[in-house]
Amino acid sequence: MNGETRARAGSGVPRMGVLKSLLFGLPMMLLTALLITGGQAVPKDPLLLVSVALTWVFFNVSFFRMLTTGRTFALRSTLFIAMAVGFVITFTTALVSARGSLALSGADVIQGKTPFCHLVIPAVILPGIITRTIVFPGSLVGTFASIGSMFVIWIGATLALGKAWCSWICFFGGLDEGFSRIGRKPRIRSISRAWTYLPFAVLVAVVLISAVSLSPFYCEWLCPFKSVTEFPAVTSSLVLVQTVIFVALFLALVVVLPLLMKRRAQCGLFCPFGAFQSFANGITAFDIRIDPGACTECGLCVRTCPTFSLTEESVKAGKTLITCTRCGKCIDVCPAGAASYHVKGTGPGASRTAARVLFLMPAFLFLSAFGGGMISTALWRLLKLATTGSMF
Numbered sequence: 001m002n003g004e005t006r007a008r009a010g011s012g013v014p015r016m017g018v019l020k021s022l023l024f025g026l027p028m029m030l031l032t033a034l035l036i037t038g039g040q041a042v043p044k045d046p047l048l049l050v051s052v053a054l055t056w057v058f059f060n061v062s063f064f065r066m067l068t069t070g071r072t073f074a075l076r077s078t079l080f081i082a083m084a085v086g087f088v089i090t091f092t093t094a095l096v097s098a099r100g101s102l103a104l105s106g107a108d109v110i111q112g113k114t115p116f117c118h119l120v121i122p123a124v125i126l127p128g129i130i131t132r133t134i135v136f137p138g139s140l141v142g143t144f145a146s147i148g149s150m151f152v153i154w155i156g157a158t159l160a161l162g163k164a165w166c167s168w169i170c171f172f173g174g175l176d177e178g179f180s181r182i183g184r185k186p187r188i189r190s191i192s193r194a195w196t197y198l199p200f201a202v203l204v205a206v207v208l209i210s211a212v213s214l215s216p217f218y219c220e221w222l223c224p225f226k227s228v229t230e231f232p233a234v235t236s237s238l239v240l241v242q243t244v245i246f247v248a249l250f251l252a253l254v255v256v257l258p259l260l261m262k263r264r265a266q267c268g269l270f271c272p273f274g275a276f277q278s279f280a281n282g283i284t285a286f287d288i289r290i291d292p293g294a295c296t297e298c299g300l301c302v303r304t305c306p307t308f309s310l311t312e313e314s315v316k317a318g319k320t321l322i323t324c325t326r327c328g329k330c331i332d333v334c335p336a337g338a339a340s341y342h343v344k345g346t347g348p349g350a351s352r353t354a355a356r357v358l359f360l361m362p363a364f365l366f367l368s369a370f371g372g373g374m375i376s377t378a379l380w381r382l383l384k385l386a387t388t389g390s391m392f
Contacts, residue, residue, distance in 0.1 A: 014070050014340075014351075014352045014353040014356060015067075015068060015069060015070035015353075016067045016068060016070070016353060016357070017068075018068060020067075021064055021067035021068045022064075024067060024357060024361075025060065025063060025064050025067065028060060028063050028361075028364065028365075029056075029060050031365060031368070032056060032059050032060060032063075032365075032368045032372065033056055035365065035368045035369045035372050035373075036052055036055055036056055036059070036368060036372030036373060036376055037052060038373060045380075047380055047383045047384060047387065048376075048380045050379075050383065051376045051377070051379035051380040051383060052376045054376075054379060055372055055375045055376035055379060056372075058079070058082070058375070059079065059364075059367075059368055059371075059372060062075045062076075062078065062079055063360075063364055066360060066364075067357070067360075070356075071328075071332050072327075072328030072331060072332060072356075072360070073327055073328040073329040073331075073332045073333075074332070076167070076168065076327065076328060076367070077177060077181065077327070079367060079371060080167065080168070080173065080174040080177060080367070080371075081174040081175075081177055081178040081181070082174070082371070082375050083171055083174050083367070083370065083371030083374050083375060084171055084172060084173065084174025084175045084177075084178065085174070085175075085178070085378065086371065086374035086375040086376075086377065086378035086379075087171040087172075087174075087374045087378075088175075088228050088229070089377075089378035089381055089382070090373075090374050090377045090378050090381070091115075091229055091230075092228070092229065093381050093391050093392065095229075095230055096392070097392050101233075102229070102230050102231060103230070103231060103232070103233035103234075114136070114230075115230075116136060116146060116147045116150045117150075117219070117223075118150060118154055118165075118170070118273060119172070119218065119219075119223060119225070119271070119272075119273045120136060120216050120218055120219050120273075121150075121151070121154060121273060121276070122203055122206065122207055122218075122272055122273055122276040123135070123206050123207060123210040123216050123217060123218050123219075123272075124136055124147075124210070124216065125207075126207050126208075126210070126211045127210055127211045127214055130211060131214065133214060134147060135210055135213075135214045135215055135216055136216050136219070157169055157366055158277065158280045158283075158284075159280075159283065159284070160284065160362045160366070161284060161286070161326075161362065161363055161366065162277065162280040162281040162282075162283065162284035162286075162326075163274065163277040163278050163280060163281050163322075163323065163324065163325050163326075164284070164286070164325055164326040164359075164363055165277055165280075165325075166267055166271075166274050166277060166307070166325040167306075167307075167325035167326060167327035168325075168326075168363045168364075168366055168367045169366050169367065169370050170267075171370060171371070171374060172225050172266075173264065173266075173267055175225075175228070175254050175266075176253065176254045176255075176258045176264045176265060176266040176267060177258070177264055177267075177306065179254060179255050179258040179259050180258035180259070180261070180262050180263055180264055180265075180306065181262070182259055183259065183262070185262075186260065186261050186262040186263075187259075187260040187261075188257075188260045188261045189303070190303075191261075191269075191308075193308075193311070195269050196268065196269065196308045196323070198269055198270060199268070199269065199270055199271055199272055199274055199275035199323075200275045202222070202270060202271075202272045202275070203272035203273075203275040203276055205217075206218045206222070206272045207272075218272060220242065221242060221245060222245070222249065223246065223249075224246060224249035224250035224252075224253050224254055224266060225250065225254075226243075226246040226250075227246050227247050227249075227250035228250065231243060231246060249270075252265075253265050253266040253269070253270050254266050257269075262304075263305075263306050263307070263308065264306045264307055267306075267307055267325070268306070268307040268308045268309075268323065269308070274307075274323070274325075275323075278322045278323045279322070281322050281324065282322070284344075285343055285344055285345075285358075286326065286341060286342065286343060286344065286355075286358070286359045287319065287320070287324070287326075287341075287342050287344060288319070288320050288324060288326060288330065288331065288339060288340065288341060288342060289318055289319060289339070289340060289342040290315055290318045290319065290320075290330075290338050290339045291318065291338045291339075291340075292315075292316060292317075292318050292338075294336050294337060294338040295315060295316075295334075295336060295338040296335070296336050296338075297312075297315070297316075298335065298336075299312065300333050300334065300335070301315065301329075301330035301333060301334055301339060302315060304329060304330075304333055305329060305330055306325075306327055306329055307323055307324070307325050307327070308321075308323065309321045309323045309324040309325070310324075310330060326341070326359065326363070328341075340352040340355065340356070341355045341356040341358075341359045341360075342355050343355045343358055343359075
């Protein structure tokens with residue numbers, strides 16, 4: 001039994017020594033500094049400088065601990081949840097500062113001032129191909145969260161990570177993950193597997209209706225995150241109905257069900273973007289493999305997978321389902337060390353440590369690129385509130 005095997009048998013995951021972790025951590029320190037600051041000079045505002053420094057330390061200590069402990073899920077989850085909270089604080093305060101309200105007026109829509117969100121990508125592709133029309137009231141280039149910039153980022157991240165986007169990049173996903181981690185024992189322990197096909201049904205419906213109506217149907221009627229970002233100004237009974245739907249979906253899918261199930265209900269049981277992103281898992285270099293010979297069939301990974309991406313059958317086949325987001329939960333909870341990150345095309349004898357590091361490097365960089373600025377800006381807003389009584 002070699003050293004790596006002994007480490008897996010003792011902890012379920014491969015660990016890395018301190019010196020080697022520092023070797024990998026040094027370039028990450030430099031890259032995260034660049035990503036968190038956006039390539040700008042050191043901030044002159046003392047509060048912003050403190051916020052950036054704290055965020056940089058937060059990210060790099062987390063990465064170092066990922067390497068030395070061999071654990072992924074809890075450390076990634078903490079950053080992921082912080083990014084989601086940071087996004088809500090940053091986005092809403094920016095809108096209030098610019099518009100005076102979170103409400104989106106008709107004039108804002110006409111002028112293309114609606115920031116483009118990755119969740120609407122599946123709904124705009126088919127109409128765009130058929131009619132050469134972008135069915136979203138945003139700007140193509142030159143504005144915050146423009147359609148063009150988001151598509152470029154999405155394509156790059158998708159090629160690198162596939163559906164790992166949903167556990168490492170999605171600044172909404174940390175909200176339902178956050179609520180899913182409150183409390184210890186689930187009240188709802190199992191659901192019918194049929195529910196896991198619902199996101200694909202929603203995806204088909206959203207794409208077809210958007211193509212027929214030439215409008216972003218998901219944004220207009222089904223997005224639960226309208227409740228915590230921007231929303232249409234309630235000027236009619238129709239908009240009131242839309243608002244009620246947004247709030248109800250947010251409470252049910254992002255708050256209540258994750259609390260009861262200890263799983264990501266919005267991501268695993270509803271999100272059409274997540275369903276769409278599942279198909280990208282086939283083109284990425286990374287997946288998660290399960291060694292049937294080492295597996296004790298305890299079922300712990302199946303019961304605790306946050307996105308319902310494991311079944312007894314898939315475990316026996318040595319792999320996850322296409323909905324896997326590579327969050328690392330199954331790897332961390334496996335008492336036998338049977339689950340591991342894997343580079344496609346490599347054999348069973350390939351180093352698990354190397355495969356894990358090869359995945360963590362791009363995943364963590366994307367997480368830093370998206371979350372670093374959100375977290376540091378949110379900290380800055382909170383420090384301003386604490387010192388001046390205002391976030392603005």
